[in-house]
Amino acid sequence: MSLYEKIMNKEEKISLVGLGYVGMPIAIAFAKQVEVIGYDNNTAKIEQYLQGVDSTLEVGDQAIQETSMEFTDDPSRLRDAKFHIIAVPTPINQxxxxxxxxxxxxxxxxxxxxxxxxxxxxxxxxYPGVTEDICIPLLEEASGLTHGEDFIVGYSPERINPGDKVNTLEKIVKIVSASDNAYLDEIAQVYEIVVEAGVHKASSMKVAEAAKVVENSQRDINIAFMNELALVFDRMGIDSQDVIDAMDTKWNALGFTPGLVGGHCIGVDPYYFVYEAENLGYHSQIISAGREINDSMGxxxxxxxxxxxxxSGKTPKEAKVVILGLTFKEGTPDVRNSKVEDIILRLxxxxxxxxxxxxWADAEEAKEIYDVELTDLEEVSEADCLVFAVSHPEFKEMAVAEADALFKDLPNDEKxxxxxxxVLDKESYAEAGYNFWRL
Incomplete structure (x- = not known):
């Protein structure tokens, strides 16, 4: 009987190592079908889950409360599982x-x-090669077991988009690969338990590793192009969004827009590619240039x-600037690698x-990571400048009158x-006479 069959018969368990924005949705999905051990070395996080609280907002409190998954910070519980999925962050250094x-x-x-x-x-x-060159030797050393004889390794890049309630785990094709292709079908079968969209079997783990880095680098480059246009259009006195609206009337327009590019994927993954390329003697040009542009936008x-x-006649250091939004993108509490920080540091x-x-953001994380004391929106007042940095629903839907209540008593052309x-209605602010600018 295969490991897949034993998992389906609940004779063996799956473990999820890393219960964050990526690991938690996977763990919850599997736990609806098979037995799952959810492990994280963050005791405080595990305690929150045990209390039925989803701090990631990815699956919701109810899903946490109703799941059959075993939450633990005890690594020895991993011995009770034979199919392990490692979903931990891969950040970059300074x-x-x-x-x-x-x-x-x-x-x-x-x-x-x-x-x-x-x-x-x-x-x-x-980057391609890490799983084979670094992870497998570490597993052998720590376990005393032999890869290929006692255990097999696979690579299946995460594709979850934090905060996206439409393109969820179940609806995104899953790339799978194996260190021994004799086990590729079995790994695919396990993922097919929860991935309705099906799987794509990569020819090797390096191909699967490269696919993830490349798909995010591609988005990064396209956004960098739009950011470069925004920089030039600003000098020309042209509204970037007006240009995009006109361009998007063509059937093959790609739909990218300028903006801050942070987070744990698009703002990070290209550096993994650049790093390994340079180790091999190739200096990345397009990807590096894209990163440079995107990192400069804050x-x-x-x-x-x-x-x-x-x-507007104001003394900058005496003016009150209010930034609305700190997370790296809308609809998520994730503040990792938020490029709003670059605006704050420059100011x-x-x-x-x-x-x-x-x-949406956690006040303790904001203080710890960015040395920022969050202010409740209800307490915001006397502003000279409002910066809509993240398009959270409550900011996108803010009417002109609501925004006006956050300002000092000034002529509108000084607000x-x-x-x-x-994301705001430019015409409404223009008609009201505000000093309005968008990227």
């Missing part, structure tokens, strides 16, 4: 090089609790805020300490509105 510590740490933990006959599948985004927006303040260089409001995501 110098933009890959930080593989979360992956290697998780690998060590799984290795120390690995039993014969197991399959270990990695979902964390890495400073550009901050400088635009300063110029607007000066032209601080000018002596401005902006007020920041984001009901500055910065629309980073181009």
């Amino acid at each position: 110098d933009k090089t890959p930080n593989l510590t979360p992956v290697t740490s998780a690998t060590q933990t799984v290795g120390e609790n690995l039993v014969k006959g197991s399959i270990v599948v990695y979902e964390s985004t890495v 400073e550009f927006i901050a400088d635009k805020i300063i110029k607007k303040l000066v032209v 601080r260089e000018y002596g401005i300490e902006p007020a920041v409001s984001d009901q 500055i509105v910065i629309d980073v995501k181009s």
Whole structure:
């Protein structure tokens, strides 16, 4: 009997290592069909889950409360599973090089609790070769077992889009690969338990690793192109969104828009590709240039805020700037690698300490990561400038009158509105006479 059959018969279990924005939806989906052990080394996070609270907002409190999954921070419980899925973050260091510590740490933990006959599948985004060259040797060393004889490794890149309630795990084709293609069908069968869209069997783990890095690099480059256009259009006095609206009337327009590019995927994955390319003696040109442009947008927006303040006759460091939104994208509490930070840091260089409001973000994380004290939206007042940095629903739907209540008692042409995501009704603000600018 195969491991897949034993899992389906509930004779063997699946473990999820890393219960964050990626791991939790996978774990919850599998737990509806088979027995699952959900492991995370963050005790506070596990305690929240045990209390039925979903801090990621990806699956919701009810799903946490109703799941049959076993939540644990005890690594020894992993010995009761034979199909392990590792879904931990893969951030970058300050110098933009890959930080593989979360992956290697998780690998060590799984290795120390690995039993014969197991399959270990990695979902964390890495550059091609990491799973074979780094993870497999670590598993062998930590477990004392032999790869290929005692256990098999697979790679299946995560494709979950945080905050997206339409393109969910079940509806996204899953790429799967194996260190031994004799086990590829079995790994595919396990994922097909929950992935309704089906699987794509990659020819090798390196191909699967590369596919994930490339799909995010492609998006990064396309957004960088739009950001470069926005930089030039601003000098030309042309509204970028007006150009996009006109361009999008053609059937083959790609639908990309300018903006801040952060988060744990698009703002990170290209650096993994660049790093390995340079290790092989090739200096990336297009991808590196795209990253440079996208990483510069926060400073550009901050400088635009300063110029607007000066032209409006305000002394920048005496002005009150309110930033609406801190998370890396709308509809998620995830603040990892948020490029709103770049706006904040640049404003601080000018002596401005902006007020920041984001009901989606965790106040403790905001303070710990960005040294930002979040302000409740109801408490925002006396603003000289409102910066709509993240298109959370409550900001997108804010009427002009609601926004006006957050300003000082000023003539409308001195009330500055910065629309980073181009989600506000430009005409409404223009008719009301606001000093309005969008990227």
